[in-house]
Amino acid sequence: MAWNWQVFCQETTTNEHVPGCLAGFAKGGDQTYLNWIITAWGWTLSVALSALVVALVAGLVVGTARTLTNNPVISRLATAWVELFRNIPLLVQIFLWYFVLPGIFLPLREIPSVVLVVLALGLFTSARIAEQVRAGIQSLPRGQRYAGLAMGFSTAQTYRYVLLPMALRIIIPPLTSESMNIIKNSSVAFAVSIAELTFFSRQSGEETGAPIEMYLAATVLYAISAFVINRIMTFIERRTRVPGFVASAGGGGH
Amino acid sequence: MKKQMWALAVSALAVGAAFAQANDTISKVKSSGAISVGVRESSGALSYALGDGKFGGFHTEICQRIVSELEKSVGKKLNVTYQPVTSQNRIPLVQNGTVDIECGSTTNNAARQKDVAFLNTTYVEEVRIAVKANSGITNINQLNGKTVATTTGTTSVQHLRKHERAKSVDFKEIFGKDHADSFLLLETGRADAFVMDGSILAGNIATAKNPADFKIVGDVLNVEPIAIMIRKDDPAFKKFGNDVIAGMIKSGEMTKLWDKWFLQPIPPKNVKVGLTLSESTKAAWAGPNDKPMEDYAKK
Numbered sequence: 001m002a003w004n005w006q007v008f009c010q011e012t013t014t015n016e017h018v019p020g021c022l023a024g025f026a027k028g029g030d031q032t033y034l035n036w037i038i039t040a041w042g043w044t045l046s047v048a049l050s051a052l053v054v055a056l057v058a059g060l061v062v063g064t065a066r067t068l069t070n071n072p073v074i075s076r077l078a079t080a081w082v083e084l085f086r087n088i089p090l091l092v093q094i095f096l097w098y099f100v101l102p103g104i105f106l107p108l109r110e111i112p113s114v115v116l117v118v119l120a121l122g123l124f125t126s127a128r129i130a131e132q133v134r135a136g137i138q139s140l141p142r143g144q145r146y147a148g149l150a151m152g153f154s155t156a157q158t159y160r161y162v163l164l165p166m167a168l169r170i171i172i173p174p175l176t177s178e179s180m181n182i183i184k185n186s187s188v189a190f191a192v193s194i195a196e197l198t199f200f201s202r203q204s205g206e207e208t209g210a211p212i213e214m215y216l217a218a219t220v221l222y223a224i225s226a227f228v229i230n231r232i233m234t235f236i237e238r239r240t241r242v243p244g245f246v247a248s249a250g251g252g253g254h
Numbered sequence: 255m256k257k258q259m260w261a262l263a264v265s266a267l268a269v270g271a272a273f274a275q276a277n278d279t280i281s282k283v284k285s286s287g288a289i290s291v292g293v294r295e296s297s298g299a300l301s302y303a304l305g306d307g308k309f310g311g312f313h314t315e316i317c318q319r320i321v322s323e324l325e326k327s328v329g330k331k332l333n334v335t336y337q338p339v340t341s342q343n344r345i346p347l348v349q350n351g352t353v354d355i356e357c358g359s360t361t362n363n364a365a366r367q368k369d370v371a372f373l374n375t376t377y378v379e380e381v382r383i384a385v386k387a388n389s390g391i392t393n394i395n396q397l398n399g400k401t402v403a404t405t406t407g408t409t410s411v412q413h414l415r416k417h418e419r420a421k422s423v424d425f426k427e428i429f430g431k432d433h434a435d436s437f438l439l440l441e442t443g444r445a446d447a448f449v450m451d452g453s454i455l456a457g458n459i460a461t462a463k464n465p466a467d468f469k470i471v472g473d474v475l476n477v478e479p480i481a482i483m484i485r486k487d488d489p490a491f492k493k494f495g496n497d498v499i500a501g502m503i504k505s506g507e508m509t510k511l512w513d514k515w516f517l518q519p520i521p522p523k524n525v526k527v528g529l530t531l532s533e534s535t536k537a538a539w540a541g542p543n544d545k546p547m548e549d550y551a552k553k
Contacts, residue, residue, distance in 0.1 A: 013416045099442055109443075113428070190406060191435070193428040202407040203429075209365040211342060 007208045008034040008217070015208065033204050033214075040200035041221050047118060047194060048186040048225070052179055054122025055129050060168075062126060063133025064159060078130065085127035091188050094120045098192045117189045125182050132174045136167035169240045176233035180226040187222070197221055279354050279484065279491040283324060288333040291317050292347060292356035292483075295338050298457040299515045299527045300359040300377065300480070309336050312515040316376055317357035317482060319507075320498045327494070341407065345369055348483055355495070356483040361409065363478075363547040371486045373495040374542040375479040376508070378534035378550075381410055383472045384440060384448045384455040391447060393472040394423065401426045403445035405436045410450050413476045433458060440468070449475065453516075456529040477534050478547050496542065503539045 009021040012031050021034045065078035085093070097120040102108040108116075140163060148158030190199035201218040205211025283289050293309040294301040301311035325332050337353050344360060347353045348370050361379070362372040385391045391400070394417060404410045406429045414427060428445055430436030437458040439445040448455065452470065459468045484491055502508045509531070514520075516529045 013412065013419060099438060103442065190429075191431040193430070193439075195429075199406055199429065203411055206341065206407045206409060207412050209363075 004210050004213060007204075007210045007213055008032065008037070010208065012036060012204075012207070033208065036204065037197070037200055037214075037217055037221070040195055040197045040218075041225075043114075043189075043194055043196040044183070044186050044221070045225060047114065047121065047189050047196060048183045050118045051121035051125065051186065052182050054118060055125035055178070055182065058123060058126035059129025060133055063130035064137065064164070066130065066134045067137045068155070070155070082127045082130050085123050086131075090121070090124050090185060091191060093124055094188055094191055096120075113192045114189075114194055117192055117194055121182065121185060121189070125178060125185070129175065129178055132171045132178070133167065136171035137163055139170060140166055166242060169242050172233065172237040172240065176230060176237070179229045179233055183226045183229060184222060277485060277488055279488050280324070280328070280494065282351075283332060283354065284328045287330060288335065289321060289324065290335050290337050290352060290354050291321065292339040292344060292353035292358060293317075293336050294340075294358035297359035298453045299520060299529075300453065301357055303338070304521055307336065309338075310521065311357075312377065312511055313357040313359065313480075313482065315511055315515070316499065316502070316508075317355055319502060320355065320482075320495050323498045324494070344483070348485055351485070354484070358483075359480055360483050361478045361547055362481040362544060366483075367546055369486065370483050371488065371492055372481040372483055372544045372546075373492065374499050374544050375481045375538040376499060377480040378532060378538050379478045379480050380452045380532055380534060381413055381449065381475040381478070382452045382455055382470050383475070384437075384450070384459060384468055384470050385446065386440070387467055387469045389446060391471060394475065395421065397425045397447055398423050399425065400446040401428055401444065403428050403430055403436045403439040403448045404450055405430050405433050408450070409476075409478070414449055417475065437462070451478075452532070453527065453529055456516075456527050460525045460527050461523060474534075477550050479538065479545065479550060481544060500542055503542070508539060 006017065009018055009032055010016065011018050012033060018032050021032050062078045062081050065074050066082070068075045068078075088096075094117060097116045098113060102111075144162055144166070145158060148162040149155075153161065186196060187198040189196050190202065193199075197218040201211070201214040205214040208214070291314075293303075293311075293314055295303045297311065297313075299311055300313045301309065302314075304310045321332060321334055337347070339347055339353060339356060339358060344353070344356055344358060345366065348356050359379075360366070360372075362375065366372075383391075383394060383397075391397065402414060402425045404414060404427065411427070411429065414425075417423065418425065418427075428439060430439055433450065433454050436445075436448050436450065440448040441462065448458075455470050459465050459470070462468060482495065484495065499508075502511070512531050512535075516527045516531075519526050
C-alpha cells in the first residue's frame with residue numbers, strides 16, 4: 001500500500017499542489033486539505049466541549065434530583081429524564097432535534113444546527129452523567145446525610161457542604177470516560193451538516209481518492225483529543241482525591 | 255504472541271499477493287467457472303437490491319448481458335455471484351480480484367484510471383438542481399443568499415464549492431448524511447435547493463410523498479461519465495465488454511433498457527424514475543469512449 005500524504009497540500013477545488021501547505025489561512029481563498037482538517041478539528045472540539053458543559057450541568061442537577069428521597073415528584077421526574085435520554089440511540093436523538101422537533105415547534109427552525117447538536121449530545125450524555133452522580137451520592141455512608149441534617153443544615157446545604165463535595169470527587173474516573181466519549185460521540189454531528197472530522201474524512205476521501213489517508217488523519221486527531229481530555233481529568237483526579245477514601249493508584253481501597 | 259502476529263501478517267501479505275496476480279479475467283473465469291459481479295445496494299435505477307439476494311438496474315442488466323455473452327464464448331454456464339460493494343470498498347475489491355466486473359454507479363475519472371480500467375461510458379450523469387416547484391428558482395444564480403443541500407461524500411460538494419468561488423454566488427451549504435437525508439432537508443424547508451446527480455434527484459422526487467411539489471431546474475452544473483469498472487491491464491476482457499456494449503447500442507437494445515429502467519415503473523415500488531435520455535448520454539453512445547471526467551470538463 002503506497003501512502004499519499006501529499007494530498008493534504010492539495011487545494012480543495014482544483015486539487016493542485018499548494019506550496020507551503022498552510023497557505024490557505026493567509027490568503028483566504030485557496031484552501032488546502034490541511035487547512036480544512038484543522039478547521040474540522042476545531043468544529044469537533046467546539047461541539048464536544050460545549051456539549052460537555054451542557055452534560056455536566058444537566059447531569060449534576062438531574063443526578064442530584066434522583067437522590068432526593070423526601071421529594072418523590074422531583075426524583076421521579078429526574079428518573080424519567082434519565083430513561084428518556086438513555087433509551088434512544090444518539091443518532092436518532094440528533095435527527096429528532098433536527099427534523100422532528102422543528103416540525104412541531106416552528107421557532108426551533110431559526111436555531112443553527114450546531115446549537116441543536118450540542119443540545120442533543122449534551123442531554124444524551126447528561127443522562128449518563130446523572131447516573132454517575134447518583135451512584136456517587138448513594139455510595140456515601142448514610143450517616144453523612146444524617147450528620148448534615150443533625151448539624152441543622154437544610155437539604156440544600158447538606159448537599160452543598162457535605163454530600164456533593166465527596167460524591168463528585170469519587171466519580172471523577174467514570175466522568176473521565178464520559179468526557180472522552182463525548183469527543184468520540186461528537187462524530188455523529190456530521191449527520192446534521194456540521195463540517196467536523198467525520199464529515200471531513202468522508203468528503204475529502206471522495207474528492208481526493210485517498211480515503212484511507214483521510215480516515216487515518218482524522219483518527220489520529222480524535223485519539224489526540226480524547227487523550228488530552230484523559231490527561232486533564234487525571235490531573236484533576238489527582239489534585240482532588242479525598243485522602244483515604246478513594247483508592248489511590250496501586251494502593252488499597254477504603 | 256509476537257510470533258503469531260508475524261505469521262498472521264506474512265500470510266495476509268501472501269494472500270494479498272495471490273489475489274493481485276489474477277489479471278486475465280476471461281481465462282480466470284474459464285478455469286474457475288465462476289464470475290463475481292459487483293453491484294450496489296442503492297444506486298438508484300443504475301444498480302440496486304431487489305431483495306432476496308437479487309439485484310437489478312440499468313447497469314446491472316448491462317453486466318448480465320456481458321456475463322451471458324461470456325458464457326457463450328467460454329462455452330459453459332458460469333456460477334454468477336453478486337457482491338454488493340460501496341463507494342469506499344469498490345476499487346480495492348476490483349483490484350484484489352474479489353469482484354471481476356463492477357456494475358454500480360462509478361464515475362470514470364483520471365485518479366481512478368490509475369488503479370482500475372473502465373469499459374466505454376454507458377451513462378452520463380448530469381449534476382442538476384432540485385427545488386420546490388413553487389419556489390420560483392430556475393437556475394443556480396438565483397441561489398444567492400439561499401441554502402443549498404447536498405450529500406456528504408459526493409463530488410457534488412466540490413462542484414458547489416467551485417461554482418461558489420468562480421461565480422461569487424454566496425449561498426449557504428448544508429450536507430445530508432445520505433441522499434435521503436439531503437432530500438429531507440429540501441422537503442422540510444431547511445434547504446432551498448438540493449444539488450446532486452440527476453438520476454438521484456429524479457429517483458427521490460419519484461418516491462416523495464407529493465412528487466408534483468418538486469422539480470429539477472437549471473443548467474447542467476457538471477457531467478460525469480459513469481462506466482462499468484474492471485481490473486487494470488486486461489485488454490482482452492476490456493475489448494470483450496466494449497464489443498458487447500457496442501452491439502447493444504447498435505441493435506437498439508440499449509435504448510430499450512433505458513426505457514425499461516428510467517421511463518417505465520420499476521420494482522419494488524413500481525414508481526417511474528422519469529428521466530429522459532440526456533443529450534450527453536446520447537453523445538456517449540454515438541461515439542463510444544472511455545474518456546475520464548476531466549476530459550468532459552475541458553470542452
